[in-house]
Amino acid sequence: MxxxxxxxxxxxxxxxxxxxxxxxxxxxxxxxxxxxxxxxxxxxxxxxxxxxxxxxxxxxxxxxxxxxxxxxxxxxxxxxxxxxxxxxxxxxxxxxxxxxxxxxxxxxxxxxxxxxxxxxxxxxxxxxxxxxxxxxxxxxxxxxxxxxxxxxxxxxxxxxxxxxxxxxxxxxxxxxxxxxxxxxxxxxxxxxxxxxxxxxxxxxxxxxxxxxxxxxxxxxxxxxINTVLSYLKCTRDMLDGKTVFPLSEICDGIYSNSELPCGKYNITPPVFIGENTEISDGADLGPYTVVGDGCFIGEKAFVRGSIMLNKSAALRGADISGAVMGVNSVAEENSKMSLGSVLCEKTTVGRNMAVGENVKVTPKPHGGISAPKSQPQAYYYGENITALGSRGTDSLFGDFDIGLFCKVGRALGSCEFGTRTGIGYDDSVSSAAAVKAVTAGLISSGSHVFDFGRCFLSEVAFFSSFCSLGCGIYIYSEKNGIHSAFYGNGGLPLSPDFEQELERRAENGEFRRCSAQNMRAVSDMSSMSSMYRRELLRQSGDMLSGISANVMSDNKDILLLMEDCLLSLGCGKGDDITFKITRGGTEVSAFCRECGWINMDKLLSLCCLYEFQCGHDVAVPYDAPAAINDMADGYEKRVLRYPVQAKTPVRDELKYLSSKQIFLRDGLFMAVKILGIMRETGYSFPKLLSQIPEFFVKHKTVSFSSVPEDICRAFPNDTVYPSYNGAVMYRSGGRVLLKPSENGKTIEIVTEALNYEVSCELCDDIENKLRDLGSVLN
Missing domain, CATH: 3.90.550.10 (Spore Coat Polysaccharide Biosynthesis Protein SpsA; Chain A)
Incomplete structure (x- = not known):
């Protein structure tokens, strides 16, 4: 070879x-x-x-x-x-x-x-x-x-x-x-x-x-090998013989490049012991322990599943479990290190002290913190390095955990895009408390925080874009815990690479630390609601005299705001068209007697058609109907879909378009925009709908009895393309979107075709192929 x-x-x-x-x-x-x-x-x-x-x-x-x-x-x-x-x-x-x-x-x-x-x-x-x-x-x-x-x-x-x-x-x-x-x-x-x-x-x-x-x-x-846990896992795999690299084995499961040190100590294989090490009587080396050259292990010290780098020392009675000790680091008598914890180079953990799970111990104080003079050897600065994990940034925070909220804030404030961050929340007590913890984490990392106060979701996207912030967060409470939604530059969802950076910093403890004198005060931006109302009024282009509409919403703040704006625009109150806006304000549906209920997909397509007729490109979410692209081709215009990677050249254009087309991603703005289009064209709502091409979208959620793996293998004859948090397939009959849930137990099938029958047939075919995997619940 x-x-x-x-x-x-x-x-x-x-x-x-x-x-x-x-x-x-x-x-x-x-x-x-x-x-x-x-x-x-x-x-x-x-x-x-x-x-x-x-x-x-x-x-x-x-x-x-x-x-x-x-x-x-x-x-x-x-x-x-x-x-x-x-x-x-x-x-x-x-x-x-x-x-x-x-x-x-x-x-x-x-x-x-x-x-x-x-x-x-x-x-x-x-x-x-x-x-x-x-x-x-x-x-x-x-x-x-x-x-x-x-x-x-x-x-x-x-x-x-x-x-x-x-x-x-x-x-x-x-x-x-x-x-x-x-x-x-x-x-x-x-x-x-x-x-x-x-x-x-x-x-x-x-x-x-x-x-x-x-x-x-x-x-x-x-x-x-980029994290503490991956480093530990790699050495464990090598000791288990999962690699082809040869190891020098002294006896069953005990590896070393030299003779073992003399002494009466206990070893439970597999372990690796370096050269010139000293192990005292009564010490206990558990499985998957790696001891580097020149290390010292004291009497009755217990080391298991850990890595001791060269010239590190675990003194008498120290308990080192699943940790990593850097070069020349010392764990003093009766100290304890837990799973995932780290001693950096030349760091000492004092006697009788315990380092918790996933804590990094640095060699010197940061941010104005000083060691107690009475115990200089016992000083350590603990920095938690546990992760958001696979839950992602648009995720459930879960049970009320102040430590987790603060950690997310520290990670976000340490990202370049998080140096100017806006934050809003709903009217629950738990959300307000969570916001304070996230804000504390942001400030400690040097971020400038803009407090939008109590608001609804679509307002945070608008505020973030209007203030040119790198990130905006909305925190809200539901029965199953605290939830969060993150927005990036221009009010768009965070780009995938930004999400990845945020998760990586949270997982690895890569937090920037700001000294107390350099921390910035929180800016009160609660008056921004008036700017949202002003822009909402502008969507109609002019007064709406002669047009009547009604609004429904479970969010009383949205309901009052829409009724006030429509009244200010001279729009009558009637049932010619009724808009139903979601609690967060991000989606809207419409009803009229001639057409019945019209979903967000059709309303979005209607607004996009108007933009094409005005000579504009559009920026829409990745899962917006494919019919929008067909309409764009007829007007020689482009459809840009988000989110995209931050360094993609089209990102700046997306940011510009989205700032001009808020009505394509905000339910309140879309409702007023449609009324404005009716005024501008003189068309009734049914007449406007007749101009967009026929298409039907079917949604179905399939549940799995166990978390599936490699779902794409159910479609060996299809070319599957990745999309944001999902995948897309194109068939002669239409388009298929697959959108797994965060825990993998369910997957949403979204099929789009020219008519209802084909859309249903596509959905049924996809569901049947998923059932062939063997773990689909009825």
Missing amino acids: KGYGGFVKAVIASEVRNGFFNDDFFGTPKILLPLLGKPLLGYMTDMLSFYGMNEIVLLLDAQSEKVSEYLKNNPTCGAKVKPVIGKSINDALNSLFCSDEKEDDNVLLITDNVLFDFDLSEAEKYHRSMGADVTVIITHCDGVTGEKLVFTSPSGRITGFSGSVGRCGFLTDKADTGIYIISGKILKMLRDRTITAFSNEILPELLSQNKSLFAFRCAGYRRG
Whole structure:
């Protein structure tokens, strides 16, 4: 297998300081994190060298003496490893090529700190046989937060990507490993580009250009090491023999590169013990423990499922369970560290102190906090690093948990888009309390908070856009807990990559800390409701004399506001048309005697048709009817759908359009806009509806007895495309949307066709195929 074909060059794009692991954390760059006595970089270069790579470029975003020293003292057999300092992946790629480079040379690109043992020769054969421009090496999705999902056609050609594991994790089991085979012609095309994130920036662009992107599933082990838990899990897998990398075994389940230290201590395999360690009598090493070189374990200390990096020490009676101890860190007598907790480099936890689950202990105070003078050795700064997890940002907060609310605020305030955040809430006591906790977290991270006070959901979207905020949050209470809705720039939903960043920061404890003197006061924006009313009045374009309408809503604030506005516009009160607006104000339906009830899809299409007739493009949600695109084609206009990735070029245009077309996503604005269209055209409501093409949308929710996996396998003959938190299929009869719930127990089927019968047939066919999976409830 060695030296297969022309597959001889590779790039490892590793960030030394950005991200969760850095020199201040464990005392070593994350690319050099030890895995059972050997750095991650060593495993990666050994694997690449085995498959014939004779030239490897290691991209670093900062100079690292530790990396340089390692490469100098540990030459890779058969391969030359060249470190390159740069901010763009192209800095590494360009160092491999000269202007006369052969166009058919392929390069292997690794964009993550990943331990893998794939058969790269098989991937190379597949890449060449398919004539691919880029081959994405995929593996089975294991539901890890931050994994990117890949959707393919039956032929293996990539149809799209999902930003991270969430609801789409129930639709496909194909996960992007962060390893790519790139053809020479694509490399030349990208030569002058600045590439910071290949998967987020380049792959979607190449897909939109109809380049040949294929996915190849590799058998073997793979785990990205970007969090504490993934680091612990990786070492556990290696001790369980799930990788092909050989380990030096002294006896059953006990691994070491040297002789075991003398003493009367207990070991429960599997464990790894480094060189020059000292283990005192009575110490107990539990399963899945990794002890680095030069470590000390005191009498009656108990270490289990943990990683002790070089020269760390657990003194007498210390209890280290599922934790990571950085280089030169110390757990003093009778101290305790819990699952997921971390001691950073040169950090001490004092005697009799306990570090809770998922807490990071930093070596020095932050934000004006000082250690007690009476106990200088007992000082630690605890930073909780538990996660929002897979619930996502548009999710249920759950039971009333002040700690969770504050954590979300800290994570959001640490994001660049969260530095100016607006927040509103409903009239419940629990929501008001939750807002204070979220606000405290935001302020502690240096964010400037705009308090909109008590309002309804659609107002927060408007306020966020009007004030040009990076993020807006609405918190509301229902019977099953506290809920939240997040809006991004322009009042649009948060982009998938922003959602992913927020979840990552919450999970990994990547919180920015602001000193007390630099914290900003909350801005009172409760008077913004008057601006919402003013813009609502403008939607009609003029007075509505001669038109009558009625409004229904469960939200008395919405009802009073609409009645006041219609009265101010001279609209009579009658039953020519009745609007029913949801409690949050984001959706509306309409009723008239001639047409019956008309849903939001038809009303949205009506407003879009009017915009096309006025010569405008439109910005609509991703699940808006496909019929809108058909209407746009007739007027040579465009339909932009959101949300999209933040760095997508169309994002700015979406932001502009959405700020001008609030009525396309706000139920109150849409109702007044329709009345304005009736006034402008002189048409009755039934006459307006007759202008939009016939289409019917059917919704059906299917329940599963157990959480399904890879739902797309139920449709082997269909090409499935990813959409926001779901997937879409196109058939000759119409369009199908699949929208899984957050827990995966249900999936909503949305079928759209030219008539009711075809829409129902499509829905029934999809449901029957889902039943073939075997876990659908009747």
